[in-house]
Amino acid sequence: MRTDDGDGDDDGGFTAYFTPRAAGLLRFAYLLTGDVGEAEDLTQTTLTRVFVVWPRVRGHDRPDAYARRVMANANTRRFRRRRVRQVLVDVPPERAQPSPQLAAVEDRAGLAAALAALPPRQRAVVVLRYCEDLPEAEVAALLRYSAGTVKSQAAKGLAKLRTHPALAGPAGAPASSQVGYPLVGPREETR
Numbered sequence: 001m002r003t004d005d006g007d008g009d010d011d012g013g014f015t016a017y018f019t020p021r022a023a024g025l026l027r028f029a030y031l032l033t034g035d036v037g038e039a040e041d042l043t044q045t046t047l048t049r050v051f052v053v054w055p056r057v058r059g060h061d062r063p064d065a066y067a068r069r070v071m072a073n074a075n076t077r078r079f080r081r082r083r084v085r086q087v088l089v090d091v092p093p094e095r096a097q098p099s100p101q102l103a104a105v106e107d108r109a110g111l112a113a114a115l116a117a118l119p120p121r122q123r124a125v126v127v128l129r130y131c132e133d134l135p136e137a138e139v140a141a142l143l144r145y146s147a148g149t150v151k152s153q154a155a156k157g158l159a160k161l162r163t164h165p166a167l168a169g170p171a172g173a174p175a176s177s178q179v180g181y182p183l184v185g186p187r188e189e190t191r
Helices: 014-018 022-033 036-052 063-085 100-106 109-116 120-131 136-143 147-163
Strands: none
Touching (some): 014 036, 022 109, 063 136, 109 120, 136 147
């Protein structure tokens, strides 16, 4: 934002604070949405909403945690609206070129596909808990869930991720019931 006096820095430090964090927010948005274009839109929406309340938020210890909560909530609202207005077409439109900031995340296409299959609540909990490496208590506070809800949503999400075909292990891996003790010699009974 610019003012008439020409100093140009009346955003209260918003630009200085979020410029180095924008790539991280974009990665978080990509993990929530699974789509580059929607991730960019979600990041823009989040930064816009945080900017509006920046004078109040900048006094907090961690404004980036507030931004992640805004993003998770915006994604949930976006998901609800999309389910109502989504129109299926015979020929999908061409995809935009991927952003260089998302290159590291896009290499994990299987993870993104598996995360996209999760419901929004489970996806938000799994991404915050395991991708952002936040403790359960912080995830609960961030999403305004109870600690039990975070634990159950994480457990359900991880269970679904384990069964997702994109994350399945190698074809010949033994099942856990087939794994036994190594046979080195006869077992000795202890008395």
